[in-house]
Amino acid sequence: MFNQQSNNNNNAIEQLVYSLSRLPSLGTRSARRIALHLLRRREATLLPLISNLQNVADNIKICQICRNFDVNDPCNICTNHNRDKSIICVVEDVADLWAMERSGLYKGVYHVLGGVLSAIDGITPEHLGIDKLLKRINDCHIRELILATNATVDGQTTAHYINDTLQLLNKTDLKITKLAQGIPIGGELDYLDDGTLAAAMKARYAV
Amino acid sequence: MFNQQSNNNNNAIEQLVYSLSRLPSLGTRSARRIALHLLRRREATLLPLISNLQNVADNIKICQICRNFDVNDPCNICTNHNRDKSIICVVEDVADLWAMERSGLYKGVYHVLGGVLSAIDGITPEHLGIDKLLKRINDCHIRELILATNATVDGQTTAHYINDTLQLLNKTDLKITKLAQGIPIGGELDYLDDGTLAAAMKARYAV
Numbered sequence: 001m002f003n004q005q006s007n008n009n010n011n012a013i014e015q016l017v018y019s020l021s022r023l024p025s026l027g028t029r030s031a032r033r034i035a036l037h038l039l040r041r042r043e044a045t046l047l048p049l050i051s052n053l054q055n056v057a058d059n060i061k062i063c064q065i066c067r068n069f070d071v072n073d074p075c076n077i078c079t080n081h082n083r084d085k086s087i088i089c090v091v092e093d094v095a096d097l098w099a100m101e102r103s104g105l106y107k108g109v110y111h112v113l114g115g116v117l118s119a120i121d122g123i124t125p126e127h128l129g130i131d132k133l134l135k136r137i138n139d140c141h142i143r144e145l146i147l148a149t150n151a152t153v154d155g156q157t158t159a160h161y162i163n164d165t166l167q168l169l170n171k172t173d174l175k176i177t178k179l180a181q182g183i184p185i186g187g188e189l190d191y192l193d194d195g196t197l198a199a200a201m202k203a204r205y206a207v
Numbered sequence: 208m209f210n211q212q213s214n215n216n217n218n219a220i221e222q223l224v225y226s227l228s229r230l231p232s233l234g235t236r237s238a239r240r241i242a243l244h245l246l247r248r249r250e251a252t253l254l255p256l257i258s259n260l261q262n263v264a265d266n267i268k269i270c271q272i273c274r275n276f277d278v279n280d281p282c283n284i285c286t287n288h289n290r291d292k293s294i295i296c297v298v299e300d301v302a303d304l305w306a307m308e309r310s311g312l313y314k315g316v317y318h319v320l321g322g323v324l325s326a327i328d329g330i331t332p333e334h335l336g337i338d339k340l341l342k343r344i345n346d347c348h349i350r351e352l353i354l355a356t357n358a359t360v361d362g363q364t365t366a367h368y369i370n371d372t373l374q375l376l377n378k379t380d381l382k383i384t385k386l387a388q389g390i391p392i393g394g395e396l397d398y399l400d401d402g403t404l405a406a407a408m409k410a411r412y413a414v
Contacts, residue, residue, distance in 0.1 A: 012266050012278055016259040022252070024244050025237035033231045036302050038260070039267055039276050045229070050260045052223040053245070057253050059219050060246055069246050071219055095243050 013039070065136070067112040067129055069094050077101075077109055084108045086143040090133070090162065092116055092150055100148065108146070111136070116154040117161055130162060137166070137174065144175045151181065220246070272343070274319040274336055276301050284308075284316055291315045293350040295343070297369065299323055299357055307355065315353070318343070323361040324368055337369060344373070344381065351382045358388065 013035060021031035038046040062068070063075035070076050077083060087108030091097050097110050113128040125131065137145065147162060149155035163176055182200035183192060192200075220242060228238035245253040269275070270282035277283050284290060294315030298304050304317050320335040332338065344352065354369060356362035370383055389407035390399060399407075 012262045013276065016263050019256045019259045024240045030232040032302065037231050042264060046264050049226045050257060050264060052226050053257045055219045056223050057249060057257060095239065
């Protein structure tokens with residue numbers, strides 16, 4: 001950030017810029033802008049940000065049932081009496097759970113994998129809590145399992161693995177579903193990739 | 208971030224996402240990504256970031272001489288014996304000072320305005336510390352004043368104001384300069400705006 005001569009005394013600002021620049025969607029230039037923004041607004045922005053970060057660091061736990069982040073364990077969703085505990089939606093990430101909650105349609109509970117199966121990265125079913133998921137399906141009278149992993153190769157491989165494992169267990173009373181594939185709302189055919197268009201054509205329905 | 212029903216217990220995460228989303232160059236989506244990134248890496252990223260922010264909040268002061276941010280007051284640049292105290296470079300912002308330092312060429316000292324003159328926003332010469340700058344020019348045997356405000360209308364208006372004020376004081380031993388305008392290094396003529404090209408043509412030099 002500075003040249004060598006003025007380096008010594010500004011370690012506090014430099015370290016802040018460095019740690020900001022390592023965050024996703026930020027580079028060195030935006031990290032510098034944010035650092036200056038915070039320095040200029042110590043009371044209005046910097047101190048509240050520190051207290052919010054500290055609050056999260058102190059209070060957020062991982063739910064032992066579904067692996068969601070929450071101030072409570074089990075989380076707010078797992079303990080909510082209005083939610084249908086017999087439907088589990090399997091998502092890759094807490095971000096996907098948030099996206100699902102924003103849609104406002106789903107009233108069941110979740111299982112957050114926290115990643116996808118990957119031989120290269122050494123991610124095994126245990127890392128994704130799939131053993132716990134199977135135990136939960138066995139113990140809790142689950143009616144439906146929605147495999148809502150991303151529509152990527154890794155996401156679909158992981159969904160296949162979970163499906164195959166459950167088929168082996170021969171759970172005839174469990175319905176396993178996946179999210180529909182097709183044209184996004186507002187999507188234009190011309191801009192869609194061929195795979196999506198093919199999937200939408202294959203799954204066309206009578207109106 | 209969440210829908211209404213699951214709103215109550217997640218205030219800690221929501222407040223963090225909100226305060227992150229208010230930072231420059233971040234929106235709600237990238238704020239969510241960063242919040243999750245921090246939650247997943249509590250020890251490796253979240254706690255170091257908090258300590259860096261706290262360190263800056265506790266230790267960074269505004270230099271009484273040049274209005275730079277530093278852990279020391281007067282700042283590292285103002286107290287550096289290797290720098291020429293008889294040349295002052297006037298910049299709008301600490302970010303501009305950092306940019307100048309990165310170029311590594313300038314060995315004088317600075318005056319950080321912290322903004323530009325603006326009747327609409329009520330920014331007067333006092334807000335920019337111009338009175339202190341004039342006092343410094345009077346007291347410290349300044350040889351040269353470099354007006355390095357941005358090449359915007361407001362930046363140039365502010366530079367003109369400072370220049371006019373100094374002309375009135377009739378300081379004949381003070382050289383007032385501005386940064387050269389012209390084609391940026393690596394710039395292509397075709398992509399330059401007309402004003403820059405005209406300025407470069409007017410200031411052409413013999414090779």
